[in-house]
Amino acid sequence: MCAILRPLDSAEFRTLTEILGMSEASLSKTIRNLVELGYASISKQPSPQRDDSRLTTTVQLTPAGKTAFDGHLAAISALADSN
Amino acid sequence: MGAGLRCQVASDLSTSSRFSYAGGALAAPSCPNRPPLRSKFFSLSMRATDTVNSMESESGRYGSDDARTQLGLITADRESLAQRVAQHPWWHTLASAALAAVIVAAPVSGSMWIVTLISVLLISASTALDKECDKRMGVSIMKPVGPKSLTVVIVLVTVEVALFGTSLGIVFSELSGSIAVNSALAAVVMIVGLRMLSRTMAQEIRHGR
Numbered sequence: 001m002c003a004i005l006r007p008l009d010s011a012e013f014r015t016l017t018e019i020l021g022m023s024e025a026s027l028s029k030t031i032r033n034l035v036e037l038g039y040a041s042i043s044k045q046p047s048p049q050r051d052d053s054r055l056t057t058t059v060q061l062t063p064a065g066k067t068a069f070d071g072h073l074a075a076i077s078a079l080a081d082s083n
Numbered sequence: 084m085g086a087g088l089r090c091q092v093a094s095d096l097s098t099s100s101r102f103s104y105a106g107g108a109l110a111a112p113s114c115p116n117r118p119p120l121r122s123k124f125f126s127l128s129m130r131a132t133d134t135v136n137s138m139e140s141e142s143g144r145y146g147s148d149d150a151r152t153q154l155g156l157i158t159a160d161r162e163s164l165a166q167r168v169a170q171h172p173w174w175h176t177l178a179s180a181a182l183a184a185v186i187v188a189a190p191v192s193g194s195m196w197i198v199t200l201i202s203v204l205l206i207s208a209s210t211a212l213d214k215e216c217d218k219r220m221g222v223s224i225m226k227p228v229g230p231k232s233l234t235v236v237i238v239l240v241t242v243e244v245a246l247f248g249t250s251l252g253i254v255f256s257e258l259s260g261s262i263a264v265n266s267a268l269a270a271v272v273m274i275v276g277l278r279m280l281s282r283t284m285a286q287e288i289r290h291g292r
Contacts, residue, residue, distance in 0.1 A: 003156075003160040003161055004160050004161075004163070004164050007164070007224070007228045007287070008222050008223060008224055009223040010223045011221060011222045011223070012221040012222070014221060015220075019164060019167065020163075073157070073291070079146050079147055079150035080150040081147075082147050
């Protein structure tokens with residue numbers, strides 16, 4: 001999910017479930033944990049495109065999340081190239 | 084398999100990591116050759132693929148194989164996002180082209196006040212249009228993804244501003260030229276520029292910039 005959020009300013013929760021093929025429950029849990037780690041933030045706003053009164057959830061990586069993901073990517077790239 | 088692994092990550096996020104902190108960096112005690120990692124992502128994602136590579140773990144190939152699996156997942160995610168970004172809504176492109184054409188043609192009014200008013204109003208409309216486009220696409224990209232898309236944006240804005248300046252020159256400084264041609268050029272440049280921008284951004288997303 002972080003690979004998707006990294007180049008973006010933000011993404012809607014619904015879009016992330018579509019792209020990742022994850023269930024809403026799993027994605028929600030993942031996002032909650034990333035928020036607790038300080039790697040992501042969420043915002044909710046009403047959307048005229050929704051039929052019900054639920055708010056649209058938008059997710060974005062924090063600067064700390066972007067830095068952590070870049071570090072993670074560099075590390076696994078080095079690891080993959082090591083053999 | 085990708086979705087399954089991601090779900091595994093999600094379920095593992097709430098459990099304790101098998102990796103330990105060493106001086107602020109994450110290190111894997113079972114893999115002494117693994118470089119220290121300064122991200123919690125690694126421990127989270129490594130647990131996800133433990134199930135897949137448990138056999139390889141025993142044979143000592145755990146690190147690089149698992150890293151390649153992770154890179155494969157990241158590449159797949161980037162590809163999915165790139166496809167979405169490449170499918171830029173046609174109505175946004177056409178509306179942006181129409182706005183650019185009207186702004187470039189605004190000097191034909193003959194009054195700088197009207198030109199300023201039209202420009203401010205239509206630039207505001209363009210911003211609102213961008214936000215609506217982001218909402219419909221489900222993702223928001225407010226700035227260029229990489230150096231190539233930044234170049235496209237700079238060239239696009241420069242050409243549009245030059246066409247607008249030329250229109251001002253034609254009306255107020257009696258330069259030779261046609262505002263209608265300028266306006267049509269602005270629309271065409273906007274269409275080509277936006278299509279090029281979405282393709283370039285998709286390409287940069289695929290390759291991680």
